[in-house]
Amino acid sequence: MTGNFVLDEMRARGPGRHAVSQARSRDRLHVMPTSAGYEIAADSSYRWNGRQRGQSPFSVIQHTLSGAGRLQYERQRRFVGVGETMLVTIPHDHQYWVEDGESWEFFWIAMTGREALRLHRAILEAAGPVFRLRPETVARLAHMSLDLRDGKAKGAGEASAIAYAATMAIYDDVLGGDGEPRTARPRSIELVLKHIRQRLHEPLDVATLADVAGVSRSHFSRVFRHCEGVSPAEYIFACRMRRAASLLVRSDDAVKQISRDCGFDDPNYFAKAFRKRYGASPTEFRATGMYSAKGAQ
Secondary structure, three states: OOOHHHHHHHHHHOOEEEEOOOOOOOOOOOOEEEEEEEEEEOOOOOEEEOOOOOOOOEEEEEEEEEEOEEEEEOOEEEEEOOOEEEEEEEOOOEEEEOOOOOOEEEEEEEEEOHHHHHHHHHHHHHHOOEEEOOHHHHHHHHHHHHHHHOOOOOOHHHHHHHHHHHHHHHHHHHHOOOOOOOOOOOHHHHHHHHHHHHOOOOOOOHHHHHHHHOOOHHHHHHHHHHHHOOOHHHHHHHHHHHHHHHHHHHOOOOHHHHHHHOOOOOHHHHHHHHHHHHOOOHHHHHHHOOOOOOOOO
């Protein structure tokens, strides 16, 4: 079952979903699907808020077949149109919905687990919450969504294998074999993004970034906003916040050290900015094990 045949099969069978039973053993699986399905949302009753779906972390992979959904991802708004895939983690500051008179046709796979979330953070870091996948990747995801919806996985292990395969299909498509994002950005902007990722602990002013891009400051600012949807300063701030969130969860470094490593000389300012963005202080965030990754791309 490949190509458009998978999507035709999905549409012929109509909307539906399946909740996947969780493994209840002491050793929880690191990638585990929680639900999958196909839906056509056609009125404003369809709305999800990433801050109001509980504190148990999970992710949603959702691919648009027709129409469009609206996504507010932190401070940025956009449509999720035909052929685009949305990836969001929960809990996180985002909402997605449709307005009355609009329609959004999509299939999805939701999953949880430490490894799933780690890989999804890497994808978000590289591509943001909305990206385009190759047709063959979309077909594979649709096939796996159908398999989960049909309950074809015989046990938690098979269900986990399907969810892991879905995650890795996206990971390989977005990041490729060398770990770098596969995008259509101008080469000059790609160089700037790499420069930013490698030097988040250093001062990063627009003049220096324009020199990296090899263009004037004013031209660079216009091109950067056109490509990324935000100003260079906003992009850098988002990257620093993401890195800080990651370090808080994955390292035992002191909060002051993490503040410096992420380019914040004033720990008090860092703590206030972090709370405003994530709804928790750095210490509280670390204690709960929360992680919210921002795709500013």
